[in-house]
Amino acid sequence: MEELSWVTVPTPLPTGPMRFAVTPVGVAAASYAGESVAGLHAGAPECTEARVVDLVENRIRGYFEGRRRELELPIDWRLTTGPHRTVLGRLWSDVGWGKTITYGELAALSGVFEEVSEPGAAARTVGQMMGANPLALLVPCHRVVAAAGIGGFGGGPRGMETKRWLLTLEGVLPPTLDWDGPTG
Structure with a gap:
C-alpha cells in the first residue's frame, strides 16, 4: 500500500493504545493493542504529517472523552471488498x-x-x-x-x-x- 504510515493514539481501553494506518485517502485500518491487520505492513513508519496526526488524535480523543459521537475521519476502504x-x-x-x-x-x-x-x-x-x-x-x-x-x-x-x-x-x-x- 503506497504512502502508508501509522498514527498511534493512547486510549483508556483495556487493550491500551490504538494504531491507525493512514494513507493520502484516509484511515485504511485500525487496530487495538497493536494487533496486526491483514494485508498491511506493520513496519510502516509513524506518520509525520502533523495535520493528519492532529486530526486522528483529536477525533479519537474526543470520542473517548465522550465529547464526540461520530469520528468523522475519512476512510480508505481498500482493504475491504x-x-x-x-x-x-x-x-x-x-x-x-x-x-x-x-x-x-x-x-x-x-x-x-x-x-x-x-x-x-x-x-x-x-x-x-x-x-x-x-x-x-x-x-x-x-x-x-x-x-x-x-x-x-x-x-x-x-x-x-x-x-x-x-x-x-x-x-x-x-x-x-x-x-x-x-x-x-
Whole structure:
C-alpha cells in the first residue's frame, strides 16, 4: 500500500493504545493493542504529517472523552471488498452511537445473504466478517451483538472487556462500579 504510515493514539481501553494506518485517502485500518491487520505492513513508519496526526488524535480523543459521537475521519476502504465491504458499509452508515444490531439483523440489512437458506449461517458469517474488520472503531463492529447477549470480540478476554467498555461509553450498557470512562 503506497504512502502508508501509522498514527498511534493512547486510549483508556483495556487493550491500551490504538494504531491507525493512514494513507493520502484516509484511515485504511485500525487496530487495538497493536494487533496486526491483514494485508498491511506493520513496519510502516509513524506518520509525520502533523495535520493528519492532529486530526486522528483529536477525533479519537474526543470520542473517548465522550465529547464526540461520530469520528468523522475519512476512510480508505481498500482493504475491504465484495460482500465484506457491503456488510461493513451498512454497519458504518446505519448503526450509529448508542445503537446495536444483531449479527442476523446486519446480515439481512446488508442484502448479501439472500441466497443463504441454512439457519444461522448468515449470522455466523457476519460474525466472522466482524472479526476481520480492518477498520475497528471507525466501522463499529463493537455495536454488533448476538441475538441473546453481547456476542464475541477479537482479542480474547481483553477484547471482550474492550467491547463492554465501548458499549458502556455509548450508553448501551450501564456502567459498573469499576468503570473508568468519562462521567459527563
